[in-house]
Amino acid sequence: MRLKINRAIVNCLIRSAIETYPTETSGYLLGNHRISEASPYQCPRRSVYSVVREEKSARRVFKVVKFLGGKFVGEFHSHTGDDTGLSTDDIIAIKNLHAELKPLGLKMKKWIEIIISVYEKRKSQSRPYINLTQNKTNLHVTLPKSKSSVWDVNLRAYSIDIGSGHSETLKLSI
Numbered sequence: 354m355r356l357k358i359n360r361a362i363v364n365c366l367i368r369s370a371i372e373t374y375p376t377e378t379s380g381y382l383l384g385n386h387r388i389s390e391a392s393p394y395q396c397p398r399r400s401v402y403s404v405v406r407e408e409k410s411a412r413r414v415f416k417v418v419k420f421l422g423g424k425f426v427g428e429f430h431s432h433t434g435d436d437t438g439l440s441t442d443d444i445i446a447i448k449n450l451h452a453e454l455k456p457l458g459l460k461m462k463k464w465i466e467i468i469i470s471v472y473e474k475r476k477s478q479s480r481p482y483i484n485l486t487q488n489k490t491n492l493h494v495t496l497p498k499s500k501s502s503v504w505d506v507n508l509r510a511y512s513i514d515i516g517s518g519h520s521e522t523l524k525l526s527i
């Protein structure tokens with residue numbers, strides 16, 4: 354399966370993940386077959402190892418989205434100093450939120466989760482770049498951080514079957 358996202362969405366995800374580094378970011382995705390909007394939650398509980406959005410925040414966002422227009426299709430979060438793998442805890446958190454939003458009208462078979470991995474690395478000779486790698490399933494970005502270091506960012510998208518919890522890596526098209 355392919356997921357279409359545009360540069361504005363990619364930029365929002367990268368900005369959000371770097372802004373909160375070394376703690377993690379978390380946010381929501383709106384769209385349909387393509388992601389049309391992304392926005393970070395503003396008051397989750399963050400740490401270096403996890404980010405927990407308040408379910409109250411997600412409920413509020415979900416209700417307002419219904420009136421302002423847009424369709425809730427999933428979420429994103431970052432892993433700082435870790436890879437873009439989807440953990441069992443990630444899947445549990447997704448299923449819990451889906452159950453929480455169900456009484457408000459959320460009915461999703463497939464949930465989209467984008468994971469942004471951020472590392473701080475010593476500056477390499479290569480210039481900053483943005484590139485789709487690994488058969489278009491991974492977006493790799495390096496950005497300048499300081500004279501001696503760069504942000505090394507990888508982004509990967511998953512489709513999670515809410516019923517079974519089974520996940521599939523999505524090919525990205527930007």
Ligand SMILES: [Zn+2]
Pocket residue numbers: 430431432439440443468
């Ligand atoms: Zn995670």
